Amino acid sequence: MSATVSEKGDAPAGKQPDQLFTLKRWNAVAVWSWDVECDTCAICRVQVMDACLRCQADNKQEGCVVVWGECNHSFHNCCMSLWVEQNNRCPLCQKEWVIQGTGK
Amino acid sequence: MLWNAIIFGPENTPFEDGTFKLTIQFTEEYPNKPPCVKFVSKMFHPNIYADGGICLDILQNRWSPTYDVASILTSIQSLLDEPNPNSPANSHAALLYTENRREYDRRVGSIVEESWKQ
Numbered sequence: 001m002s003a004t005v006s007e008k009g010d011a012p013a014g015k016q017p018d019q020l021f022t023l024k025r026w027n028a029v030a031v032w033s034w035d036v037e038c039d040t041c042a043i044c045r046v047q048v049m050d051a052c053l054r055c056q057a058d059n060k061q062e063g064c065v066v067v068w069g070e071c072n073h074s075f076h077n078c079c080m081s082l083w084v085e086q087n088n089r090c091p092l093c094q095k096e097w098v099i100q101g102t103g104k
Numbered sequence: 105m106l107w108n109a110i111i112f113g114p115e116n117t118p119f120e121d122g123t124f125k126l127t128i129q130f131t132e133e134y135p136n137k138p139p140c141v142k143f144v145s146k147m148f149h150p151n152i153y154a155d156g157g158i159c160l161d162i163l164q165n166r167w168s169p170t171y172d173v174a175s176i177l178t179s180i181q182s183l184l185d186e187p188n189p190n191s192p193a194n195s196h197a198a199l200l201y202t203e204n205r206r207e208y209d210r211r212v213g214s215i216v217e218e219s220w221k222q
Contacts, residue, residue, distance in 0.1 A: 042170040043135060082136050083169050091168040 042092055043079035052076035070098040077102055105130045108144075111177055113219075117185040118212035122219045126156075126180070128173065135169035138162075141176060145219045148211045150187040150198035158183070159193040 033039060040046070044053040051064035055078060067081075068074035073092045075083075080097070088097050107128040113119030125144040131137060141163055143156035151159040162171060162179055192198035200208035 079169070086136050087167075091170045094168070 039074070041075045041079055042073075043075055043083060046076070048074050048076060052078050054078055065102050065104055067102045068100050069095075070100045071095045072100070107139075107173070109173070109177055111181050111184075113216060114181055114185050118209040119184045119216060122216040124219050126177075128176070135171070138164070138167040138171070139176070141180065146215050148194070148197050148215045149184065150189050150192045150194055150201050151183060152197075153193040157193070159191055 039048055041048050041052060046053050046056070048066045050056075051061035055061055055064040055076075065077045066074055067077040069090055071090050071093050073090050075091075083091060084097055089095065090097050107130070109126045109128055111122075111124045111126060113122030113124065123145075124147065127142050127144055129140040129142075131139070141158055143152060143158065145156075147156065153159070158180060160179060160183055162168070163176070187198070187201055189198040189202050197208065197211070200211065
């Protein structure tokens with residue numbers, strides 16, 4: 001590619017004769033994702049941004065939050081609180097489960 | 105909830121061509137507690153009890169709620185050719201496995217044939 005792009009969006013054309021085109025408009029597109037290693041809850045297999053399987057069945061979507069550990073693995077808080085009663089380890093990496101944060 | 109499952113004996117092992125039937129019994133606490141998995145077909149293996157119960161760490165103390173039916177069955181399938189003779193559930197099978205592999209393979213061959221009949 002050998003095109004030259006004007007640095008200003010509204011630069012007047014024609015000043016530089018070797019200019020092939022002028023950039024007139026930018027369309028910025030932003031993509032976001034959770035800053036954690038996995039976005040599907042490995043316990044109930046539902047995306048962590050949606051309510052967990054149990055809360056969906058009980059129609060309690062509002063209170064269903066995400067919890068992530070110091071190992072950076074994330075789960076639904078509901079799913080994880082049931083599991084830690086059995087074994088206080090991350091179901092994915094087996095490290096001791098230490099909560100880093102919770103949130104929506 | 106009770107599921108029925110079949111595990112094919114892995115190729116190039118004495119269990120090859122076997123079609124082993126199992127039951128998987130889930131409780132309400134699944135996946136926080138492992139299901140109870142048992143062979144229905146007669147087995148001859150160092151880590152499988154006479155009643156079909158399986159001695160496998162991931163079904164006991166190393167259970168994780170991320171395991172699903174496919175991963176359980178795959179683990180059991182690999183246990184068939186990689187027994188752990190140090191924690192025997194069938195001491196006769198464990199003894200033959202370590203001390204008389206020919207006889208072990210022959211006994212396994214007979215339960216493979218039996219698995220086709222049920």
